[in-house]
Amino acid sequence: KGGGLVASGDTVRGAGFEIVFDAKAGTMTSWKVGGRELLLAGFRPDFWRAPNENDRGNKMQEKSAVWRHAGRDWKPATKGFESAPGGAKTIAFSGPLPAGAGTCEVTYTVRPDGWVEVAFHLAPKKGLADLPRVGLVGELPGAFxxxxxxxxxxxxxxxxxxxxxxxxxxxxxxxxxxxxxxxx
Incomplete structure (x- = not known):
């Protein structure tokens, strides 16, 4: 814990940890602490959930179809790492969602002590169907x-x-x- 951060390319390193990002996908792809991997799949925007009985009756899966793969097919851009207060480094991924559904931004702030703060901002286009879900989806090892x-x-x-x-x-x-x- 503690110490300075070094950001290079798609990786930020600190005392005892290393975090790797995928600029094309807008995800954190690896988070190692003490050599131990903490991620199986990086977090990405997700706007879909399994329809329930009421959703099927309301035809949610048809009305809200624009959201089904919007997170998966999102193609963000990034300016790379930037310095933040307290010696932290931030990397923001932002861009339009498919089918003109709106824009999405995910910002990761990596602190020198190894903590990672994630900010998520969605600006959906007005007049679209309701969002079934808003959030991030990822996968952690089963030991957690x-x-x-x-x-x-x-x-x-x-x-x-x-x-x-x-x-x-x-x-x-x-x-x-x-x-x-x-x-x-």
Missing amino acids: DRVTVVRTRAAGDLLGPQGRPAWASYTGTVAEQFVPYLMV
Whole structure:
């Protein structure tokens, strides 16, 4: 932990860690700490989810089809690494989404202590169908069975007092993150 960061090409290195990005895909492709790989697949924008019974009745998969592969087919650009406060390095990937669906930007800020902050911004085109989902999807090794989440409230409870988002942070198992929306 600590020490300075060195950014070169698509890689940023710090004391005990190395992070590699794919500029064409706009993803973090490798995150090694102490030589141990923390990623199986880098995080990328995702706007689709499996349709439920109500979605099928409402023809969501047809109305919102523009979003199905928008994240997968996104072709971002980047200016490379830039210096940020506190000795951090940032790299931003931004560009239009396929089929004129809007624009998306994902910014990674790598701090000297090895922490990575991810900012996600979506500007959908007005008049398009509802977004089935907004977020990032990636894959971690199965040995990681605990997660710390920072988000608005608990799942399904998005607004705090006076209708403002209330931010919460908690730690739990990956299995505890499952929400059984469909009960049979």
